Amino acid sequence: MNMHIDEPATSPSAPPPSLGEFILKNMEAILQDWEDYAESLSPGAMLSRTALRDHAQQILKAIAADIARSQSSQAQEEKSKGLIPENSLALKIAGEQHAGARILEQFGPSQLISEFRALRGSVLRRWAAAQKLIGDDCLEELTRFNESIDETLASSILHFSQKVDEARTVILGILAHDLRNPLSAALMSASFIVEYSNESEKCIQSAARIQRDIKRCDHLVSDLLDYARAKLAHGIPMHLRGSNMRGLCSAAIDEVEAAHPGRFITQSYSGDMNGIWDPERIAQLLANLLINALKHGRADTPVLLTASCVGETVCVDIHNDGPAIRADSHAALFDPLYMKGGVIGHLPEGSSGLGLGLFICREIALAHGGDIEVTSDPNSGTSFKVTLPQESQPRSAPATF
Numbered sequence: 001m002n003m004h005i006d007e008p009a010t011s012p013s014a015p016p017p018s019l020g021e022f023i024l025k026n027m028e029a030i031l032q033d034w035e036d037y038a039e040s041l042s043p044g045a046m047l048s049r050t051a052l053r054d055h056a057q058q059i060l061k062a063i064a065a066d067i068a069r070s071q072s073s074q075a076q077e078e079k080s081k082g083l084i085p086e087n088s089l090a091l092k093i094a095g096e097q098h099a100g101a102r103i104l105e106q107f108g109p110s111q112l113i114s115e116f117r118a119l120r121g122s123v124l125r126r127w128a129a130a131q132k133l134i135g136d137d138c139l140e141e142l143t144r145f146n147e148s149i150d151e152t153l154a155s156s157i158l159h160f161s162q163k164v165d166e167a168r169t170v171i172l173g174i175l176a177h178d179l180r181n182p183l184s185a186a187l188m189s190a191s192f193i194v195e196y197s198n199e200s201e202k203c204i205q206s207a208a209r210i211q212r213d214i215k216r217c218d219h220l221v222s223d224l225l226d227y228a229r230a231k232l233a234h235g236i237p238m239h240l241r242g243s244n245m246r247g248l249c250s251a252a253i254d255e256v257e258a259a260h261p262g263r264f265i266t267q268s269y270s271g272d273m274n275g276i277w278d279p280e281r282i283a284q285l286l287a288n289l290l291i292n293a294l295k296h297g298r299a300d301t302p303v304l305l306t307a308s309c310v311g312e313t314v315c316v317d318i319h320n321d322g323p324a325i326r327a328d329s330h331a332a333l334f335d336p337l338y339m340k341g342g343v344i345g346h347l348p349e350g351s352s353g354l355g356l357g358l359f360i361c362r363e364i365a366l367a368h369g370g371d372i373e374v375t376s377d378p379n380s381g382t383s384f385k386v387t388l389p390q391e392s393q394p395r396s397a398p399a400t401f
Contacts, residue, residue, distance in 0.1 A: 019141040020064035022127050031056055033122040034115070041111045051105060055098040056119070062090035063148040067141060091148060095155030103163050112160055116153040120146070186213040236363045238278040240392055245282070245307055245314055246273040252286035253305065256294065263294050264302040271309030275390040277368055282388075285364045286316070288357040289384050293320035296382070312390045319383040325376040333374060334362045361386075368392040 017025065031053055038052040066088045102112055123145065131138065189206035196202060246269050253265045286305075293303040297320025304319045325333065361384075365372045370388035 018067070019123075019127055019138070019145050020067040022130060023060050023064045023067075023123060026126055026130075027057065027060060030060060030119075030122055030126065034119055037118040037122075038115060041107065041114065051101075054101050055094050059091075059094040059098065059119075059152055062088060062094045063145065063152065066091060066148045066151075067144040071144065088148070088151065091152045092155045095152040096159040099156040099160040100163065103160060109157065109160055112156060113153065116149060116156070120149050186210045189213075236281065236360070236367050238281060238367050238392070240276050240278055243275060243277045243279040243282065244273050245269075245275060245277075245316065248277075248279055248282050249286060249305055249307055249316065252283050252290060256287055256290040260291075260294050263299070265290060265294075265305060266302050267305045267307075269307045271314075272390070273307065273309060273314070275314055275388070276392055277388065278364075278392075281364045281367070285361045285386065286318075288361050289318045289386070292357060293318050293382075293384070296320065297322040309390065314388050314390055316386045316388075317383050318386075319381055321381040324378045325374065325382055327376075330374050330376070334358050334372075 023030065034056045035049060035052045038054070099112060102115075124142070186209070189209045192206045193203045249267060249269075253267060257263065257265055290303060290305070297303055301321045304317075306317045306319070308315050362372050365386055365388065368388050369392050370386060372384060372386045374382065374384050376382040
């Protein structure tokens with residue numbers, strides 16, 4: 001990385017800027033170092049510049065302000081021992097907000113720590129180069145800077161750990177909630193069949209209910225397994241073979257319409273629909289998106305599926321009319337813990353509330369070398385657009401689940 005140092009605007013006789021002043025004057029260069037390093041931690045995530053920089057400027061400003069504040073030797077000793085956890089509210093807030101944002105970007109704790117380590121190194125390398133020589137007068141500022149970095153990092157890690165613990169509790173709670181209802185209904189239906197085996201029509205209805213409830217349980221467990229595959233095995237495994245997108249879309253539409261009587265899905269195709277994909281996974285992706293569109297779209301308008309081939313890329317767009325999704329919520333839609341229903345007691349019918357459906361859709365698209373994006377506004381409705389290369393490449397190291 002080429003490192004450019006902004007020369008301090010001082011005369012040769014003037015004292016060099018303090019470390020806090022240096023950080024503020026060289027903010028853009030330090031932020032660029034941060035951005036470059038953050039991008040290296042998630043090369044496949046295609047994060048925007050804003051997402052890569054995240055709260056870095058806020059953190060640096062808080063650090064500069066903390067360094068500038070007067071500090072007694074006793075306070076310095078207590079801070080070094082972690083005895084003043086609330087030293088700077090600005091550092092605490094910046095650290096917590098950064099941790100929350102990085103969780104949504106699927107960063108792990110080691111990546112979070114690495115960012116702060118790189119930030120520390122960037123600032124100190126640049127300052128040392130600008131100062132030419134670090135003397136005794138600079139040691140106090142170095143100490144203060146390291147204290148501020150450590151305080152912000154501690155706040156970040158603590159918040160990160162708390163959010164992970166909350167996520168684990170949410171998953172266990174919703175899993176128990178979602179499994180209990182269909183299992184209880186299946187148990188009651190099975191008991192009815194045993195007790196009233198001579199009432200054939202009611203027994204058939206009860207057996208059908210059992211079948212439906214078991215499918216619900218199986219679907220939820222499958223989603224959780226796919227989540228585990230994606231998080232622990234670096235992606236959902238693919239089994240690629242020749243497929244036809246039109247046939248996959250039509251089959252998914254038939255299945256979803258049968259499960260949602262009275263709702264309709266229109267379809268339109270153009271271009272070559274043949275390609276190399278995992279047909280089971282593509283069917284899963286399509287079904288998830290269609291169900292999502294029916295669930296959140298207006299009941300009096302159809303969902304529209306449009307598939308087209310441009311060059312060597314196949315695009316599938318699934319559109320529904322209905323309330324717009326806020327622009328600042330688009331990224332969170334694909335987060336595995338995005339709570340569409342708010343809390344367990346207020347979830348949409350048939351929803352786990354874990355946000356696994358859209359997360360898995362994105363993982364399937366990424367595993368094929370493609371992507372998925374959402375556009376939404378009150379006038380034109382909401383569209384989820386999936387783009388896939390016509391010939392996906394197999395993974396070099398498939399998962400073993």
